[in-house]
Amino acid sequence: xxxxxxxxxxxxxxxxxxxxxxxxxxxxxxxxxxxxxxxxxxxxxxxxxxxxxxxxxxxxxxxxxxxxxxxxxxxxxxxxxxxxxxxxxxxxxxxxxxxxxxxxxxxxxxxx
Amino acid sequence: xxxxxxxxxxxxxxxxxxxxxxxxxxxxxxxxxxxxxxxxxxxxxxxxxxxxxxxxxxxxxxxxxxxxxxxxxxxxxxxxxxxxxxxxxxxxxxxxxxxxxxxxxxxxxxxxxxx
Numbered sequence: 001x002x003x004x005x006x007x008x009x010x011x012x013x014x015x016x017x018x019x020x021x022x023x024x025x026x027x028x029x030x031x032x033x034x035x036x037x038x039x040x041x042x043x044x045x046x047x048x049x050x051x052x053x054x055x056x057x058x059x060x061x062x063x064x065x066x067x068x069x070x071x072x073x074x075x076x077x078x079x080x081x082x083x084x085x086x087x088x089x090x091x092x093x094x095x096x097x098x099x100x101x102x103x104x105x106x107x108x109x110x111x112x
Numbered sequence: 113x114x115x116x117x118x119x120x121x122x123x124x125x126x127x128x129x130x131x132x133x134x135x136x137x138x139x140x141x142x143x144x145x146x147x148x149x150x151x152x153x154x155x156x157x158x159x160x161x162x163x164x165x166x167x168x169x170x171x172x173x174x175x176x177x178x179x180x181x182x183x184x185x186x187x188x189x190x191x192x193x194x195x196x197x198x199x200x201x202x203x204x205x206x207x208x209x210x211x212x213x214x215x216x217x218x219x220x221x222x223x224x225x226x227x
């Protein structure tokens with residue numbers, strides 16, 4: 001069974017802390033994505049990566065960075081967490097030809 | 113630029129009745145279209161997709177969707193709703209022109225099926 005695994009389901013951090021969200025996929029997909037989900041705003045793309053060490057900004061990259069050192073792993077980094085980054089974060093990888101997305105279970109981050 | 117609109121925030125139906133969740137899209141070329149479902153505190157799950165061919169596509173859990181190019185729509189349908197279909201539904205369109213094929217999502221529609 002195909003799988004995308006996000007390391008933490010729930011996190012609580014303080015303002016100014018550095019936060020790492022980890023995502024691993026076992027499908028050998030080249031494309032991986034980080035989305036943010038907020039009520040009434042749908043899913044917004046933060047960053048995506050189409051190969052190891054390659055990354056592109058999505059629609060809302062400000063305040064975030066990413067790392068893709070290995071094909072199976074795509075990390076989202078909040079350099080200095082702020083309260084407006086409290087949200088649900090979803091990682092996904094995509095089928096190489098159709099673009100169908102496979103999602104992890106999500107990481108719900110609360111910044112106090 | 114590509115975009116997706118889901119005009120209804122909420123759809124309520126009675127169990128056993130047919131359901132429709134609406135989606136319209138805008139892309140420059142030919143679209144790849146998707147429906148995903150999200151249950152509370154879970155990630156999104158793929159339901160069905162339109163790539164090419166027959167305008168009526170069938171997916172998981174008895175859902176189907178009809179691609180209408182002239183109306184730029186891709187409405188999700190099910191002939192007989194179940195209480196367990198209650199969830200948040202997202203329509204998405206894929207940009208074929210980029211290498212990564214990133215998808216743009218609608219804001220989501222909450223489906224509530226009442227017994």
